Amino acid sequence: MEPVIPNAPVTLKDVAVASGVSLSTASRALDDRGKPSQSATADRVRKVAEELGYRRNAFASNLRRGQTRTLGVLVPRLSDTVMALMFEEIERAASSRGYFAMVATSGDDPNDERKAAETLLDRSVDGLILATSRIEDELPKYLRESSVAHALVLRTDGTSPSSLGDDEVGGYLAVRHLVDLGHTDIAVITGPSFTSTGIARLAGAKRALAEAGLHVPKRRMISVGYGIQSGFSTGRELLSEKHGSKPTAIFAANDNLAMGVMAAAKEQGLIIGENLSLVGYNDIPQSALLPTPLTSVRIPLEQIASRAIDFVLAPTSEHEIRKFMPTLIPRESSGKPQ
Amino acid sequence: MEPVIPNAPVTLKDVAVASGVSLSTASRALDDRGKPSQSATADRVRKVAEELGYRRNAFASNLRRGQTRTLGVLVPRLSDTVMALMFEEIERAASSRGYFAMVATSGDDPNDERKAAETLLDRSVDGLILATSRIEDELPKYLRESSVAHALVLRTDGTSPSSLGDDEVGGYLAVRHLVDLGHTDIAVITGPSFTSTGIARLAGAKRALAEAGLHVPKRRMISVGYGIQSGFSTGRELLSEKHGSKPTAIFAANDNLAMGVMAAAKEQGLIIGENLSLVGYNDIPQSALLPTPLTSVRIPLEQIASRAIDFVLAPTSEHEIRKFMPTLIPRESSGKPQ
DNA sequence: CTGTTAGCGCGTTCAT
DNA sequence: ATGAACGCGCTAACAG
Numbered sequence: 153m154e155p156v157i158p159n160a161p162v163t164l165k166d167v168a169v170a171s172g173v174s175l176s177t178a179s180r181a182l183d184d185r186g187k188p189s190q191s192a193t194a195d196r197v198r199k200v201a202e203e204l205g206y207r208r209n210a211f212a213s214n215l216r217r218g219q220t221r222t223l224g225v226l227v228p229r230l231s232d233t234v235m236a237l238m239f240e241e242i243e244r245a246a247s248s249r250g251y252f253a254m255v256a257t258s259g260d261d262p263n264d265e266r267k268a269a270e271t272l273l274d275r276s277v278d279g280l281i282l283a284t285s286r287i288e289d290e291l292p293k294y295l296r297e298s299s300v301a302h303a304l305v306l307r308t309d310g311t312s313p314s315s316l317g318d319d320e321v322g323g324y325l326a327v328r329h330l331v332d333l334g335h336t337d338i339a340v341i342t343g344p345s346f347t348s349t350g351i352a353r354l355a356g357a358k359r360a361l362a363e364a365g366l367h368v369p370k371r372r373m374i375s376v377g378y379g380i381q382s383g384f385s386t387g388r389e390l391l392s393e394k395h396g397s398k399p400t401a402i403f404a405a406n407d408n409l410a411m412g413v414m415a416a417a418k419e420q421g422l423i424i425g426e427n428l429s430l431v432g433y434n435d436i437p438q439s440a441l442l443p444t445p446l447t448s449v450r451i452p453l454e455q456i457a458s459r460a461i462d463f464v465l466a467p468t469s470e471h472e473i474r475k476f477m478p479t480l481i482p483r484e485s486s487g488k489p490q
Numbered sequence: 491m492e493p494v495i496p497n498a499p500v501t502l503k504d505v506a507v508a509s510g511v512s513l514s515t516a517s518r519a520l521d522d523r524g525k526p527s528q529s530a531t532a533d534r535v536r537k538v539a540e541e542l543g544y545r546r547n548a549f550a551s552n553l554r555r556g557q558t559r560t561l562g563v564l565v566p567r568l569s570d571t572v573m574a575l576m577f578e579e580i581e582r583a584a585s586s587r588g589y590f591a592m593v594a595t596s597g598d599d600p601n602d603e604r605k606a607a608e609t610l611l612d613r614s615v616d617g618l619i620l621a622t623s624r625i626e627d628e629l630p631k632y633l634r635e636s637s638v639a640h641a642l643v644l645r646t647d648g649t650s651p652s653s654l655g656d657d658e659v660g661g662y663l664a665v666r667h668l669v670d671l672g673h674t675d676i677a678v679i680t681g682p683s684f685t686s687t688g689i690a691r692l693a694g695a696k697r698a699l700a701e702a703g704l705h706v707p708k709r710r711m712i713s714v715g716y717g718i719q720s721g722f723s724t725g726r727e728l729l730s731e732k733h734g735s736k737p738t739a740i741f742a743a744n745d746n747l748a749m750g751v752m753a754a755a756k757e758q759g760l761i762i763g764e765n766l767s768l769v770g771y772n773d774i775p776q777s778a779l780l781p782t783p784l785t786s787v788r789i790p791l792e793q794i795a796s797r798a799i800d801f802v803l804a805p806t807s808e809h810e811i812r813k814f815m816p817t818l819i820p821r822e823s824s825g826k827p828q
Numbered sequence: 829c830t831g832t833t834a835g836c837g838c839g840t841t842c843a844t
Numbered sequence: 845a846t847g848a849a850c851g852c853g854c855t856a857a858c859a860g
Contacts, residue, residue: 163853174831179855191829210613211558212853215549215836230574231775237569240595252609254592257578271590275548380779411779418781437569441718441749443756443781501837512847517839529845550837553852833858841850 162204171200182208184250214276222252223464224272227283228260232378232408233436238283238306241457249461251278258284265291273300279464285309286346303463305456308348314473315460317451319349322478323356323405326431326449329480330401331364335429335489339372339390339399341383341409350375353405353433372399376409383412391420391428400489401429407439410446410485429486445483452476500542509538520546552614560590561802562610565621566598570716570746571774576621576644579795587799589616596622603629611638617802623647624684641801643794646686652811653798655789657687660816661694661743664769664787667818668739669702673767673827677710677728677737679721679747688713691743691771710737714747721750729758729766738827739767745777748784748823767824783821790814 168178173193181189181197188194200206214220223246227235239255246253256272258265265284269291272280279301285292285308292312295302308314323342330338340357343350354373361368372390376382383404391398404410410432414424422428424444432439435450455476463472506516511531519527519535526532538544552558561584565573577593584591594610596603603622607629610618617639623630623646630650633640646652661680668676678695681688692711699706710728714720721742729736742748748770752762760766762782770777773788793814801810 164855165853175853176832176855177830180829183855189829193829207608207612209553209853211549211553212836213855215547215553215838216853216855218836220549230568230578231571233569233571233574236567236571236574240568243595252613257581270545274545275590380776384779411776415779415781415783438718438749441722441753443753445753502839503837513837514839514848515846518846521839527845531845547837550852551839553854554837554839556852830860831858832860834856836853836855838852839850840852841848843848844846 161209162206163209164206167197167201167204167206170204171197173197182206219278220276221250222254222275222277223461224269224275224277224280225253225255225283226265226268226272226280227255227257229257230255233438234306234407234434235283237436237453238457241453242281242305242460245454245457245461249465251461251465253281260284262286262290269295279303281305281460281464283307285312285348287348287351301464301467303460305460306349308473310348310473311471313463313467313471315456315463316348316473316475317456317478318475319352319478320356320359321475322433322449322451323353323358323403324360325356325478325480326353326403326433327357327360328363329431329447329482329486330403330429331360331366333401333429333486333488335401336366337397337399337489338366338368338401338403340368340374340403340405341386341390341413342373342375342405343378343409345375350405357403378406378408380408380412380415383409384415385412387413387416388419391416391422398428400427401431401486403431405433407432407434407436407446407448410439410448411442414442414444414446414485425484425487426490429489431480431486435481440481440483442485444485447483447486448481450479450481452478499547500544501547502544505535505539505542505544508542509535511535520544557616558614559588560592560613560615561799562607562613562615562618563591563593563621564603564606564610564618565593565595567595568593571776572644572745572772573621575774575791576795579791580619580643580799583792583795583799587803589799589803591619598622600624600628607633617641619643619798619802621645623650623686625686625689639802639805641798643798644687646811648686648811649809651801651805651809653794653801654686654811654813655794655816656813657690657816658694658697659813660771660787660789661691661696661741662698663694663816663818664691664741664771665695665698666701667769667785667820667824668741668767669698669704671739671767671824671826673739674704675735675737675827676704676706676739676741678706678712678741678743679724679728679751680711680713680743681716681747683713688743695741716744716746718746718750718753721747722753723750725751725754726757729754729760736766738765739769739824741769743771745770745772745774745784745786748777748786749780752780752782752784752823763822763825764828767827769818769824773819778819778821780823782823785821785824786819788817788819790816 181194435448519532594606773786
């Protein structure tokens, strides 16, 4: 096994000389796009390149070709498991199409988002995938105006090409599940109102409630940031005695929020799945292995990633917003009301 | 606010023409390394560049300069919160030094690791940071032979420049804490024996046990893969009645493992912090907000990241392995034996 | 299919 | 301090 990088990088010229052909012939023989040339010379060149340990200089190549086979991915943060999983899927989908995925984080701050996008664009990515978009987000707008190939995942701004789960249906499934179990006193903790996920999951939840003829007061529908801490404090608020009656079930629009609620429930002496039913969203792997396994709504990350990349690589009709069906995964955290 | 990327990218030449200077003058005026030229012309060029929305073409620049101000980071997986946090810190530290961090995942598979490293190297990163290394790993060895600037984080192969927490001390602190609480029947779930973390945390645990004069049979020291599932199955094994007595305390060498143990404990009807004390490792943010907050060993990720980048950017004496002190964060998951 | 030539956009000689 | 010229490594256009 030879070293990954020889001390003196071998260039295309070296390969050409060693094979006794011109630079362009060598270049063509080594061109990996399209069908590889079958000629004997080409084979020889490839063999020589292999022996010499030739590796194409991506910069020179990109500079000349004007494209990089690289995609930029923007996420709020990687320490959010859903975002990490989303990126991993995008990375995989990109790789299978011969592309490389680069990530940058923005922390849900519009300024940092813009900076991160510029950083990525400065590296001449062929397109951008954003998991950060807000309702009426400026960034997708500028990307459209600048004709930068891009797609939104998980969240949509309502205009740019988007690939995401059907959050309205997901919200509906979650609450419908609780209704079917017999709950009538249900609370909803939804995501930030600047995210399409927050809005749509809440809308779905409301539809399920209305369908069941249940009235839920406003103080039972709370919009907060995604994150365990929010789940904990909101859960505590909902489950404390202050408001008189407590809900018997909570739909948290994110597994992290649900985990926070679990901690709050414990604090109040409630037992998840018995005194309090709980449904989360995203079905991150951890949710199945919690002390009380969490009922959650699973979204098809792989399909979402795949479609998003297609949007970027083969821009079709604009304004296409593709929604994938989510699935409810029932587990022990949700049961009949006592 | 202008579009991020103008439809017709403006080049250095455009700036030069618009400023009425030559290409090289423009190039020098816009050189951001070293001290910026103070001449009036330079100022004018910069102003024009700003107005035109000039952005340096990274490929052309890199090609010419022979360096990219980009670092490659290799992690087993991003969906492991510790790894995501580690990358975020590296990203931050790199950014503060004017560098960009690119990540690739290898899934703890030596072949994929090698491939991922090549992908990164093909993009001419100036250096590599690996969070993936195994004892006697081949990759760091090849990197050394090929004189590729690199550093290992979190794990070390014992040779390449490394920046990590002192895992032996961490393991000691964890078990010492349990001993101090009065536990005498302690089990240890440690990481894979191909990782320095697995080995060192176990060694530290043993030191604490020996110091306390406690004998722990081999079946109470189990080496498994990091991951909730492993924690769950190992926890179940340790806590089932099969072995006669059950341990009153468990040190899990990773917070994920600890969460798995929590699930197993629940299954066996044990109450964490009362019937069973538990200490984790890494202190991921979630650990503080679990239904029973987890006692854990915190490692200084920021310092680790910072030092690793220095290793890569300013290679000093080889074979330097820098270990940072971990801190025990006591929470409710550990208490006196009943 | 092959070789020759030109040039992607930029940074750096080397003169002035 | 400035401008002219060269070349980083590679690919595309052109001719043969």
